[in-house]
Amino acid sequence: MTTSNPRKRSTSASPSPSPPKLTAADLPPISESEAKVMDVLWQTQPATAEQIFAQLQSSKGWHVSTVKTLLGRLVKKNAIATETDGRRFLYRSLLSRDVYVSLESRSLLDRLFGGKVAPLVSHFAEQRKLSKRDIAELRRLLDELDHD
Amino acid sequence: MTTSNPRKRSTSASPSPSPPKLTAADLPPISESEAKVMDVLWQTQPATAEQIFAQLQSSKGWHVSTVKTLLGRLVKKNAIATETDGRRFLYRSLLSRDVYVSLESRSLLDRLFGGKVAPLVSHFAEQRKLSKRDIAELRRLLDELDHD
DNA sequence: CACGTACGTCTACATCTGTAAACTGTTGCG
DNA sequence: CGCAACAGTTTACAGATGTAGACGTACGTG
Known part of the structure; x- marks a missing residue:
């Protein structure tokens, strides 16, 4: 690595006092499959592996093991956390959908x-992917923005 | 694979007569590093590996071999093509930047x-990522669209 | 109290990615 | 004509990803 390198890991301890729900800006990248799991979680906040599996089973046809692996990886990546509920785990996202969306959008x-x-x-306009409703919606949005 | 599966490879021979500049919609995914190579190519259409390397060398610090590997992979993925120019190759993109951008944008x-x-x-608005100029620009865009 | 069962973890493994060195064939130069 | 330089091709290799089976352990039940 000579010059620049994206996706670098900032191991330096930030002296800022932000210990709660990490709004993490540069946590390990979430893969597409992992994102699918996050999707379920974002819809149904605390959920058991079983519940999550159920969703993904029908939508993606994944095997239980697959889902569990992904959950494990997400935990390791600090994107989600577990809280014990008796014998099983309740998974909860640490990375909010909003932050995730922001990161992805910004990246693109x-x-x-x-x-x-x-x-x-x-x-998108050139691609004629904007419907009249889209345009109207956008104009409304712009107006709103002007009011700030 | 039980239910659905994105990114599938259509190996079936399409009987349609479209042999020229494939506007390919589902060619093997281009990785981020590969995209960097494409970037150079899109700026300087037919280019030698040496030229491409020069660009990426300064911007990414990559080694010649790295660039060559990437070029090779892109060729294999049918994203670019080579035309012989004496002893060396001239690389030219088959996948247009526009198509690539469309695919990525659409995906997001x-x-x-x-x-x-x-x-x-x-x-983006909520994230306050829209500058006044952005807003103005967007409004202009919307106006343009209305005129169609 | 032994056991099957349920649930999380570990292991597996092929493919893709990022990076680059080693190898090979061709060609210009001395 | 032989060899160094050059340019493309192969091989390498670690880490990420997609997918899932094997394994270990605690717990309720007969």
């Missing part, structure tokens, strides 16, 4: 649109 | 915003 924006939102929207 | 949109653009923009 930076990688493909020079970090600017307008070009992104422009792109 | 579907994965995180239910396929709707408005929520995406809304998200």
Whole structure:
């Protein structure tokens, strides 16, 4: 590694007093499959592996083991936490969907649109992926923003 | 594979007569590093490995071999093609940046915003990632769209 | 109290990614 | 004409990912 390197791990201890629900900005990347698990969790906050499995079983056809592995990896990545509920675990997300979405969106924006939102929207416009309702919605949004 | 499975490979021979510049919609996924190579290519269409390397060397600090490997993989993935230029190769992209951007954007949109653009923009708005210029730009865009 | 059962963990394994060294064939130069 | 330089191809290898079976352990039950 000579010059620059993305996805670096900042091992330095941040002296800031933020111990609670880590809003982590650079935690290990969540893979796509893992994200699917997070999706379930985000919908049904504390959930048992069984419940999560049920969801993914029907939507993705995954085996129980698969789900458990993913849960394990997510725990290791600090994206979710477990609280004991008798004999089983209750999984709860530490990484909020909002933060995740932000990270992913920001990443795409930076990688493909020079970090600017307008070009992104422009792109969708060119692709004719914007319906009239989309346009109306967007205009409403912009108006709202002006009121701030 | 029981139920659904994204990213499937359509090995079936398509009887359609589209041999030129494949606008391929489901070619093997391009990795992030590979995308960096594509970036260079998209800027400087036909380029030698040496030229590409030069770019990536300064921006990413990669070794020549690394770049060559990436080029090789991209060729294998049919994302780029080579045309012989004397002793060396000239690499040219088959996958256009536009198509790539579309695929990536669409993917994000579907994965995180239910396929709707408005929520995406809304998200950026909430994150206060929209500058006044962004907003103005967007409004201009919307106006343009109305004129169609 | 022995056991099956339920649930989490460990192990497995093929493929993909990031990175790069080793190898090979070709060609220009001395 | 032989060899160094060059450019593409192979091989390498660790870590991530997708997927899942094997294993270990605690617990309720007969």
